[in-house]
Amino acid sequence: MVLLYAILIGVMFGAAVYLLLRRSIVKLVFGLVLLSQATNLFIFTIGGYEKNNPPLVEKGQLVPTAPYVDPLPQALILTAIVISFGVLAFTMVLMHRAHESIGTDDLHQMRDTDK
C-alpha cells in the first residue's frame, strides 16, 4: 500500500512540475494545486500509514491501546489544507486579474518587470 502511495505521490509531483513549467498561467495554478495535494499525501504517507487502533483512551485507562496510529500527521495535513485553500484561492483571483490587466495568459509575455 505504501508503495502504491509512493508511486502516486511521485506521479503527482512530476505532473505538478510539468504544469509549473508550462507557459500558461492556468496550468501554473493547476500545478500549484497538484503540488499542495501531493505534499499533503506525502505527509500522510511518511507519518506512518498503518492499520492500527484509533488513538483514543479507553475508559479506565491512561494511554490508548497499543498499537495505535499517530494522529498528528492528520492534524498537520488539516492545517496545510486550510492554508493552501486560502492561498490558492488568492492565487486564482490573482491569475484572473493578471489575465484581465495584462491581456494574456502567457508567462513569456509577462516580462516587463524583469527589465
Add this chain to the structure above:
Amino acid sequence: MKMLIVSPILIPLVAAILALLLPRRLGKLAGVAGPAALLAASLALLHWVLRDGIQVLQIGNWPAPFGITFVVDIFSAIMVVLTGIIGFALAVYSFHSIEPERFKFGYYSLFNILLMGVAGAFTTGDIFNMYVWFEVLLISSFVLMVLGGERAQIEGAVKYVTLNLLSSTFFLIAVAILYGKLGTLNMADLAVRVSQTYDDTLVKVASLLLLGAFGIKAAIFPLYFWLPASYHTPPAAVSALFAGLLTKVGVYAIIRTFTLIFIWDRTVTHNVILIIAGFTMFFGVIGAVVQFDFRRLLSFHIISQIGYMMMGLGLFTTVAISGSLFHIIHNILAKTNLFLISGFVYHLQGSYALKKLGGLYRRQPLLAFLFIIPAFSLAGIPPLSGFWSKFLLIKAGLQLEGWIIVSIALIVSLLTLYSMTKIWAEVFWKPDPQAKPYSVEKNAKYYSMLMPIIFMAAINALVGLYAEPFLNLTLKAADQLMHPSIYIEAVLGGYLP
C-alpha cells in the same frame, strides 16, 4: 510576565483588528500605534532576555516536545526589536504617502498582520508552527503587493506568489520528512534527535530541502530571480517593508536551523552555504551595477547583502556568526532607509528612473546628507555600521584562511560603493534633467515621509559610531547560537530523551 514573549504577536493582531473595525481616521491611528507598542514591547523583551537568559513559553502548559513552544533567545529578541523599529518607521511613513484607496482596502490591517507573522516566525520554537507563521506573513505580503492593482504590481506578484508557494511546499515536505523520521516538530527536540541520527540520508535530504525553502525566501543564489522582478512594483513603503524584513525572515530561519539542528555534517551543509554566499554576494552586486532604476538597483543590493549574512554562517565561528548578526542589524536599518529615500525622491520628482532624476543635492541638502549615511554604511565605509559587520566577517574569514571568500567579500564591497556613487551622482549631483519648475509643498505628507528617514538614519549612525554595545550584543547572541545546548536545556528543561 510570561505573556511578554507572545506580545510581539498579540499586539499587531489587536492593532490589525482595530484598524479594520474603527472608523477611518481612528483606524489609521491604531495602525500606527500597533507597531509603536510592538517596538516598546520588543525592547522590554530584549532587556528581559539579556538579564535572565533564554525565555520559554509553553502554550497551554503542555510540556516541551508535545505542545507548541515559543522561545526567545538574544538573536530572536534582536530580530523582534528590528521588526518593531521597521514597523514603526514604515507605519509613520505610510500614514500620508499611501493613497486613500489602498487604506480603504485594509492597508494597515495587512501591514500589522505581516508584522505579526514576522514576529511569530522569529519567536516560535516549533518548526511546523514556523511554517504557519511563514504562511501568515506570505499571504499578507501577497495582498500588500497587489493592493492597488497596477499592472506592474500584478505582474510582479505572479512571480512572487508562485516562487514563494513553491518554497512553502519545499518547507512542508522537509517538515514532513523530519516528522516521519524523528517523530517530533519541536526544534530543540529535533536538535537532540538529529544529533543521534545525523548520518541518515533522509535527514540530510530534509536539511538541504530546508536550505532550499528558506533560500528562496532569503533570495540566495541561484534562487533570487523573483526578488528584483517584484520588489520594485508596490508603493515605496511596501517595498521598504519587504526589503527590510521579509528576506531576513528567510535568513533568520537558515541561521536558526543551521546553528541549532543541522550542525553535525558541516563539511556538506556549511561549505555549501559558504559557496552559495560567495555567489550570492557577487551576482547580486553585478546585477546592481547595470541597473538604472532606483529601486531595482537597491533590490539587487538586497541579494548581495544576503551573501554576507550567509558568509558568517558558512564560516561558523562565534566571531563570524556575530558578524552575520551585526550585518543583519545594519542591513535592515540601511536598506529600509534607502528604499524610504527612493520613495521620497519619487514624491519629489515623480520617477524612479535614475536618468530622469537629478539636482537634489542643491534643493534637498538634508536629504542628500541622509542618503549618505545608509549608502556609505552599506558600502562599508568606516566608521559606519556596515564597516563593523564586514570587519568581523573578514576577520573571521582570515582566521580560517578562507582567502577566496574574503577576497570576494572585499571586491563586492568595492562594487557596492560603485553603485552607491552611481545613485549619488545621478540623483543628487547631476543637474535636474526635467525642464518643468520644481516646487514641493512642505505639508504633512512631506514631514511624515522625512521623519522616518531621519529616525532610521539616526539609529543607523548610532549603530556605527557607538558600535561597542551592539558588538557585545551580537557577540553574546552568537555565543548562544554556537552553544545550542543552552537553547535545548532552556526548552526541554527536565525532559531530555
